[in-house]
Amino acid sequence: MKILDIFGTLKKDIDYVEQRLYSSIDVDQKLLSETSLHLLKAGGKRLRPVFVLLGGKFGHYDLERLLHVAVPLELIHSASLVHDDVIDDASTRRGKATVKSKWDNKIAMYTGDYIYAKALTLVSKLENPMIHRILSKALVQMSIGEMEQIRDFFNTDQSIRNYLLRIRRKTALLIAVSCQLGAVAAEAPLEISRLLYRYGYNVGMAFQIRDDLLDLKGTEKQLGKPPGSDMRQGNITLPVLYALQDPALREELLQELANIHAKDGSADTSRAIQMILGSDGIQKAEQLADRYIEKALAALHHLKDNKAKKHLQEIAYFVNRRAY
Template identity: 85%
Template sequence: MKLLDIFGTLKKDMDAVEQQLYRSIDVDQELLKETSLHLLQAGGKRLRPVFVLLGGKFGNYNLDRLQHIAVPLELIHSASLVHDDVIDDAHTRRGKPTVKSKWDNKIAMYTGDYIYAKALSLVTKLGNPEIHRILSKALVQMSIGEMEQIRDFFNTSQSVRNYLLRIRRKTALLIAVSCQLGAIAADAPVEVSRMLYRYGYNVGMAFQIRDDLLDLKGTEKQLGKPPGSDMRQGNITLPVLFALQEERLREPLLREIADIHAGDGSADTSRAIQMILGSQGISRAELLADRYIEKALSSLQRLKDNKAKKHLQDIAYFVNRRAY
């Protein structure tokens, strides 16, 4: 199943959001314009704008108003990726050179800063202070998550709880507020926006766990980057943490991770990946992702039945079975 099959009824409105996304980064400074366009042209699933529009379907749907949420949230997500690529020293994303790779770290960081600033300026067009409060709080938490990830690079002693808190901040919160703010911008009842937040949070947690699994199970063609990139960059993800809990694997896997750490960023991760694939780490991580999806679907039960609800259910199933 492809995402376009799931939200085909939103295509016209998503096309409008996409056009506004490109208009929003127009700037007289040529280099800044070029780097921002390079980032947006790398594509992406545009899940966050989709969640905003679907959240808006539970209230007074108004595309002009919802665009002031959908576009900034996608910009914030894109800006975070630029910064991530600098921190992770990543040379490709979605099969294309990253901004830091094509230009340099300084250009990438200023590009990310510019896109963040544009996002915040667009949100101000909505006069609802609750929207500003929710979004600013999420941005603070995302920044904390970034710092925690840096702190835990190659930290094989970190707990599963620390990992879950980190992905909550780095990934799940922005998806959660995408659903929530779409509803709030459409003047949906408070209880509806809360249920949508819970849905988005749980989908976001499952999304990141699946992303971490794909990094180990996927191919370079599927991922747009070499498998094992997370380990190579120092990100110790959930399946790795679970594999490290197995007595027979712990010491040899620790040695492999130490060798990767000692490498120059292009270390061979194939032996470590094979160890993890042969462990219970994969199935345990998959089981936890399943649980988050179950919670997400449960959050939708009290919402009125409509096409948006069906789309949200379909997206949850897609997230938990995606191969890209």
């Protein structure tokens, strides 16, 4: 099941968001237009715009107003992926060549900068200062998260808490504010926007943990990139950290990770993956993802019953069982 199959009632609005995404990056500079379009055409789940629209259902739903939040948030997410691919030296994303591999690092960085700038231009059309405060704080935290990930590349001594704080900043915050800002833009009561933030934060944490699990358990066809890419790039994820806590496995796994580090992105990770899959690291990570989903659903419990609430529940279940 694809994520958009969950809520056909929003399809028309989501299609309109998609149209506005493409029109928002239109620019006379030919190369910049080409690279930006290449990124958007790679697709994606468009989760963040969907969360904005669903958050808006708890207030005065105005699609044109919500577009000034939904489109910028997806652009910000897309821009962060362009920069991530440069940092990670990633050649493919979602089965297609990245901007950095099709062009080069400099072009990719400027493409990301342009898309960030367009996002901020669009959201500036909303005069509510609360929206701008929430978004600017999230962007600061996302930047800190990126720096922390670079700092911790191949750091096998990092704590679980350190990992969780990093994914909070890199992934969960943008999903959380997508839910929150949809409600704020729709002038929903403050308590509702706070509950939606809590829901989005917990779904975001589970989403990233599941992403890290899929990098080890998925196939190249499912992932659009080779399994074990996180390890090749030096990103030590939750299942790996849990596996390293096993005294019977730790030294051998540390040696495998050292070998991967030495090969500088070209290593065979199959042995390390098998070791992790054979540990209890997978089960522990899955259990933590389950707990985050439970917290997300608990936040929804306090919201009024409507189709939007039902869709948010279905998305939470989808996130926790997804295979791509």
